[in-house]
Amino acid sequence: MKILAIDTSNQPLSVAVTADDSLLAETTLTTHRKHAEFLMPVIEDLVGKAGLTPKDLDRIVVASGPGSYTGIRMATTVAKTLAATLDIELVTVSSLLALALNITKPAGLINPIFNARNQNLFTGLYQIKNGEPTPVIADQHTNITDWLADIADIDQQITIVGETAPFEAAFSQQFGDRLMVADKLAAIPDAAKIGLYGAKLTPVQDVDSVVPRYLRLTKAEADWRKEHPNEDTRHYVEKI
Amino acid sequence: MARNLILSFETSCDETSVAVIENGDTILSNIVATQIKSHQRFGGVVPEVASRHHIEQITGCIEDALARANVTYDDLSAVAVTYGPGLVGALLIGVTAAKAVAWAHQLPLIPVNHLAGHIYAARLVEPIEFPAMALVVSGGHTELVYMPVENRFEIIGETRDDAAGEAYDKIGRVLGINYPAGKQVDEMAHQGRDTFHFPRAMDQDANFDFSFSGLKSAFINTVHHADQIHETLNKNDLAASFQQAVVDVLADKTVRALHEYPVKQLIVGGGVAANKGLRERLGKELQAFPQTTLELVPLSLCGDNAAMIGAAGEMLYRHQVFTDATLNADPGLEFDWLGDSPVK
Numbered sequence: 001m002k003i004l005a006i007d008t009s010n011q012p013l014s015v016a017v018t019a020d021d022s023l024l025a026e027t028t029l030t031t032h033r034k035h036a037e038f039l040m041p042v043i044e045d046l047v048g049k050a051g052l053t054p055k056d057l058d059r060i061v062v063a064s065g066p067g068s069y070t071g072i073r074m075a076t077t078v079a080k081t082l083a084a085t086l087d088i089e090l091v092t093v094s095s096l097l098a099l100a101l102n103i104t105k106p107a108g109l110i111n112p113i114f115n116a117r118n119q120n121l122f123t124g125l126y127q128i129k130n131g132e133p134t135p136v137i138a139d140q141h142t143n144i145t146d147w148l149a150d151i152a153d154i155d156q157q158i159t160i161v162g163e164t165a166p167f168e169a170a171f172s173q174q175f176g177d178r179l180m181v182a183d184k185l186a187a188i189p190d191a192a193k194i195g196l197y198g199a200k201l202t203p204v205q206d207v208d209s210v211v212p213r214y215l216r217l218t219k220a221e222a223d224w225r226k227e228h229p230n231e232d233t234r235h236y237v238e239k240i
Numbered sequence: 241m242a243r244n245l246i247l248s249f250e251t252s253c254d255e256t257s258v259a260v261i262e263n264g265d266t267i268l269s270n271i272v273a274t275q276i277k278s279h280q281r282f283g284g285v286v287p288e289v290a291s292r293h294h295i296e297q298i299t300g301c302i303e304d305a306l307a308r309a310n311v312t313y314d315d316l317s318a319v320a321v322t323y324g325p326g327l328v329g330a331l332l333i334g335v336t337a338a339k340a341v342a343w344a345h346q347l348p349l350i351p352v353n354h355l356a357g358h359i360y361a362a363r364l365v366e367p368i369e370f371p372a373m374a375l376v377v378s379g380g381h382t383e384l385v386y387m388p389v390e391n392r393f394e395i396i397g398e399t400r401d402d403a404a405g406e407a408y409d410k411i412g413r414v415l416g417i418n419y420p421a422g423k424q425v426d427e428m429a430h431q432g433r434d435t436f437h438f439p440r441a442m443d444q445d446a447n448f449d450f451s452f453s454g455l456k457s458a459f460i461n462t463v464h465h466a467d468q469i470h471e472t473l474n475k476n477d478l479a480a481s482f483q484q485a486v487v488d489v490l491a492d493k494t495v496r497a498l499h500e501y502p503v504k505q506l507i508v509g510g511g512v513a514a515n516k517g518l519r520e521r522l523g524k525e526l527q528a529f530p531q532t533t534l535e536l537v538p539l540s541l542c543g544d545n546a547a548m549i550g551a552a553g554e555m556l557y558r559h560q561v562f563t564d565a566t567l568n569a570d571p572g573l574e575f576d577w578l579g580d581s582p583v584k
């Protein structure tokens with residue numbers, strides 16, 4: 001099975017082409033800020049270098065969030081459009097889980113983190129089961145105080161990975177020498193690992209309905225729902 | 241001649257639209273998913289909400305457009321997409337999807353200016369004859385565009401502040417009308433009279449530029465003053481007075497431009513081009529220009545849609561205007577500007 005794997009959830013861009021259990025080509029960039037300009041050219045280049053054409057692909061695997069709204073929209077738009085237009089399979093994975101894949105020899109639990117500013121973070125808690133990260137606490141948008149309270153009972157080692165710097169002191173205070181901080185390279189998503197992981201998952205049933213994992217309503221939407229708690233919010237877009 | 245089929249994308253604001261256009265002038269399909277109901281909750285377009293809706297809709301619209309046109313990817317000649325002006329996060333969904341489709345099926349990719357789309361909507365009814373002039377009026381734009389020949393667009397006048405459609409929405413809010421207010425204000429205006437005589441800003445200036453913020457302020461001040469002294473104003477007359485001021489300025493500037501730049505066609509496009517008051521007035525004014533025909537974009541194509549992007553895209557296709565996978569959204573995209581040259 002030939003897979004195109006994509007992650008542009010935050011500043012790094014990682015794209016890989018895999019075949020069965022091997023890597024054919026991969027590019028990871030951390031030096032630019034324009035996924036809109038870089039993502040499709042990187043994909044075109046890699047698929048070509050892997051000796052393939054678009055029609056040779058069998059499956060797209062995308063890290064669909066959480067992360068920067070623009071970043072996860074770029075990756076998800078490319079992924080769902082390619083899957084739909086080529087009529088091939090689509091698998092979406094959590095962008096936090098994608099970082100957990102980088103912790104190859106964990107002791108205890110893995111806690112990936114994206115900084116959402118002002119003491120807020122996107123995070124989740126994972127445990128390795130049968131060699132793969134499995135959620136213990138679901139991905140969420142939260143603040144550091146609430147999150148540390150949620151995981152206060154943990155008595156194992158915990159490895160934080162990702163944009164950890166603003167939160168390391170608080171984690172260290174709670175976990176002491178049970179805290180491990182993953183190295184900087186582990187904070188960069190690796191599309192090859194995402195592709196190989198996604199190869200084993202069941203593809204989505206309805207490609208058209210796939211949206212990024214924002215894990216957070218827009219402010220306008222959140223305010224509106226507070227004032228209209230019982231309203232059905234599904235049918236606001238209509239074809240004319 | 242083999243038929244030219246363009247799959248076109250438009251996501252610059254709050255409509256997700258995909259169309260298939262044959263030979264630049266025939267609509268095989270034009271799917272429009274509008275988000276108006278969603279943004280009405282907030283009284284206007286919220287950019288992040290718009291982007292989220294576009295990504296929900298985009299692939300379904302592509303499939304519907306192809307199915308409705310009864311064509312497959314193998315039949316297509318090219319992919320065209322709006323890359324500006326507009327909301328950056330909204331534009332990016334169309335641009336990204338169009339790039340993905342173009343690469344997947346190895347089709348050329350055509351970058352289209354949204355305003356060129358509003359103008360080229362006219363050719364879906366009648367061929368455009370050059371030289372031509374276009375008045376584009378919408379929620380985001382009020383521009384006079386001179387086109388000496390095909391594929392040359394020169395702005396000779398534009399709004400210095402609010403777009404005409406924006407002014408409609410703002411005074412609509414004061415009248416208790418939810419966004420988009422244009423249609424309802426137009427209907428009310430037809431039942432009222434111009435009794436307030438609001439200012440016609442820049443109407444006498446020797447340029448082709450517009451300004452609507454003074455008119456908007458005069459309107460709001462009039463209503464607030466009446467509220468303070470507990471006087472009730474006739475809403476239809478308010479609407480009629482506002483609309484008359486807008487239409488006067490748009491018509492006067494357009495007429496002056498037609499004197500300065502004699503053209504074979506005057507094209508009127510954009511969301512506000514659906515306004516009945518404006519259409520009637522321009523029809524009357526054009527009687528003084530027997531060499532110029534008036535091409536009013538049909539109501540169904542005045543709003544944002546991908547058919548117009550395909551119509552402009554086919555013209556660019558003939559001129560070999562192609563781009564590649566590095567195409568980015570350009571929210572402030574502009575045409576060439578003639579406005580600084582002194583008026584003769």
Ligand SMILES: [Zn+2]
Nearest residue numbers: 358378543544
């Ligand atoms: Zn428009």
